[in-house]
Amino acid sequence: MQYLSRFLLRNLRAERVAPLVIFIVFVGGVALVFANLFANLRSRNIASGFGYLSQAAGFEIGDTWIHYSSQMTIGRALIVGLVNTLVASTAIAVLITMIGICVGLVLAFGGELGRASIKRYVYLTRNIPVLLHLVVWYSVFREGLPPPRGAFTIGPIVLSNRGLILPIPQSYGGLFELAVGLAMGAGVIAISRSIVGRWSKLWLIVSTLSGILVWFILLPTNGPVLRGFNYVGGWVVTPEFCALVLALAFYTGGYVTEIVRGAIESFPQGQVEGAFALGLSRTQFFFLIMIPQITRTIAPAMVNQYVNVTKATSLGIIVGYPDLVSVSNTALNQTGQAVESIALLLATYLTISLAVSFASQRCFGETTERAA
Amino acid sequence: MRVFAIALALVTACLVTDAKAESTLSAVRERGVLNCGVTSALLGFSAPDAQGVFRGMDADMCRAIATAVFGDPGKVRFVTTSPTQRFVALQSGTIDVLIYTVTQNFSRDTGLGLIFANTYFYDGQGFIVSKKLNVKSAKELEGASVCLQPASDAAPGATDYFRRNGIQFKAVMIEAIQEVVSALNAGRCDVYTTDVTGLASIKARSFQSPDDWIILPEIISKSPFAPMVRQGDDQWLTLVRWVENAIIDADELGVDSRTIKDASVATNNPEVRRMRGLEGEAGKAFGLPNDWPAQVVAAIGNYSELYDRNLSALGLPRGPNRSWREGGLIFAPSFR
Structure with a gap:
């Protein structure tokens, strides 16, 4: 007993106990709120629980990357929405990365004109609300492109205000597709190896690319055909998707530009002089000295932007892109289960954002440490 | 630690307090204004006019309920909500009644903890x-x-x-x-x-x-529209239903906003006398003056006036929204 009390006295210091108390209060508080919430829902005869996810959805979704029909469940519809969100976020992430690289190149090699236009671009993007960017881009696609009956056609490719329609090759029962897939895979490996290593494998890339071209152009396709109101067949990239992706990429690009500019401007002048004193060319300096170092400075800020665009895709509801929020709202109107719907949305976005930052920590954590 | 325990108990007490304990009618009267959930952009049902005044069938239904409670159609606050938020707004008590062209159906009647009053408009x-x-x-x-x-x-x-x-x-x-x-x-x-x-x-x-x-x-x-209220407050539900019935019955009885208070019109009809508070006790169940139905009709008009004022501009045939006597579906139990 004596030992115990002495142990407690020695260890029960405010700074040790406080975090524990705060933790217990926080968890207890959250539990209390939820218990109370569900008690209230029950006492008011409001349906609760996640059983609604297995009900039939009963509504169509315009833009789907995985198979979906209205007879499938609400849970499936939400997954379709989630995939839409992820596809749009990924496309935007790729685009803003490309904007970042271009800006870096222009700042390093572009001279006064390039620098001035980058400045104007940043003014234009950062000083206009993202919502207006979206509406403007959407109206460009909607008003600027002709309706299907007057669509632009370039070979089998069709462009109208119903979207960009690409031909899909006819199915050859799996084996042929497998062979093409393998060829494409070999091509990717060849490309990446030849960039790293010798250029002697160029012929492999050329052959793979031409193989793909033949597949897409020469073979008969279930190509888009104008029938009634719309083109039938083909693979459609909707104007809603394009508007969302381009608007968010254009907008976020302004922020990415500032990140890259900051990193380049804070690059130690001594290294620049040192590199030129050693006789390195501008290109060599840029690729061998600057890029490896500023990538480490830029990475954390870029991850922030990747997380931001993932969340910002929820604005897709403005331009009619059926992202997770849009699908969830339609389901909510049918089931009325607002608490569960919102909780699911919160949990999903939290998971995506945490996963993105976790993955990037694993990727860049080491380099940032080494950089520091 | 004791202070902390008391604080926790207090927080618990606050959280657990059930808003249901209070009746909606007395809460509305205490507040002095009716919170009515409407849409902000549906011409003919609820949309602000050039002066910012809400016009339309839904807006006028809100005014009718406010007239029944306060004798004043102005004592209503229009709370504009959205299709996703409207039911939550009613469940949480932000609004007292939802008149938002809500289509009645089974899942809404059973799953939301809310209940529909009578149909006031048949759409599709x-x-x-x-x-x-x-x-x-x-x-x-x-x-x-x-x-x-x-x-x-x-x-x-x-x-x-x-x-x-x-x-x-x-x-x-x-x-x-x-x-x-x-x-x-x-x-x-x-x-x-x-x-x-x-x-x-x-x-x-x-x-x-x-x-x-x-x-x-x-x-x-089929899209039959009806006002919605919370389940478990029968008095409030009954009042909303009979405000609708008063408007429809006045139409059937041949009285309108000008003649409902005119003592020379329909003096012998016992139903009209009841609406005027001359017979029976129409307000007793709610603690309202007995002539509240007459006040509602005088302020808002009967169903035909309501329809003509708000919906004739849309140029739609009246169709099922005619009185049952003319082959329509608009029907209300009598004021007896």
Whole structure:
């Protein structure tokens, strides 16, 4: 007993106990709120629980990357929405990365004109609300492109205000597709190896690319055909998707530009002089000295932007892109289960954002440490 | 630690307090104003006019309830909500009654902890297309791009209809009605579908040349609109129902906003006398003055006045919203 009390006295210091108390209060508080919430829902005869996810959805979704029909469940519809969100976020992430690289190149090699236009671009993007960017881009696609009956056609490719329609090759029962897939895979490996290593494998890339071209152009396709109101067949990239992706990429690009500019401007002048004193060319300096170092400075800020665009895709509801929020709202109107719907949305976005930052920590954590 | 325990207990007590304990009617009277949940942008049902005053059938229903409670149609605060937030607003007590062209159906009646009062308007889902497309029937819409609003009944309604008829379509889900109108004008969608009154409303107000647009003859669903209140407050539900009944009965009894208080009209009709508070005790159950039905009709008018004032501008036939005596569906139990 004596030992115990002495142990407690020695260890029960405010700074040790406080975090524990705060933790217990926080968890207890959250539990209390939820218990109370569900008690209230029950006492008011409001349906609760996640059983609604297995009900039939009963509504169509315009833009789907995985198979979906209205007879499938609400849970499936939400997954379709989630995939839409992820596809749009990924496309935007790729685009803003490309904007970042271009800006870096222009700042390093572009001279006064390039620098001035980058400045104007940043003014234009950062000083206009993202919502207006979206509406403007959407109206460009909607008003600027002709309706299907007057669509632009370039070979089998069709462009109208119903979207960009690409031909899909006819199915050859799996084996042929497998062979093409393998060829494409070999091509990717060849490309990446030849960039790293010798250029002697160029012929492999050329052959793979031409193989793909033949597949897409020469073979008969279930190509888009104008029938009634719309083109039938083909693979459609909707104007809603394009508007969302381009608007968010254009907008976020302004922020990415500032990140890259900051990193380049804070690059130690001594290294620049040192590199030129050693006789390195501008290109060599840029690729061998600057890029490896500023990538480490830029990475954390870029991850922030990747997380931001993932969340910002929820604005897709403005331009009619059926992202997770849009699908969830339609389901909510049918089931009325607002608490569960919102909780699911919160949990999903939290998971995506945490996963993105976790993955990037694993990727860049080491380099940032080494950089520091 | 003791202080902390007391604080925790207090917080618990606050959280657990049940808003249901209080009756809606007494809460409204205490507050001095009725919080009425409406839409902000549906011409004919609820939309602000040039002076910012809410006009329309839903808005006038709100005024009718306020008149019954306070004797003053002005004592209503219009709380504009959205299709996704409207039920939560009522469940949480932000509004006392929801009059938002809500379509009655089974899942809403059973799953939300809310209950419908009486139907005040019979609508149905239809389609609007440009005349340029030369479409005469919804059956010809094979392959069309259909504009829909994500949180509406129209989305499952259209899906059901097209599936029944074996028609393929492409859904374009756009939330804001202004964007829907632009999408139709630009030809992004071939057709838009919602309740027929909604179609008539955007046709009259949103298109530059309304005559270029046609509402197709097919009505593909039943949309009976009714006010909603919370379950478990029977007194409030009864009041809302009888405010609606008073408006419909006045129409049947041949009295309107000008004649309801005119002692020389229909003096011998016991129902009119009851509405005027001369016989019976119409206000007793609610603690209201006995002439509250007459006040409601004097302030808002009877059903025909309500319809003509708000919906005749849409140019729709009155159809099922005629009195049952003229072959319509508008019917109310008598004020006896």
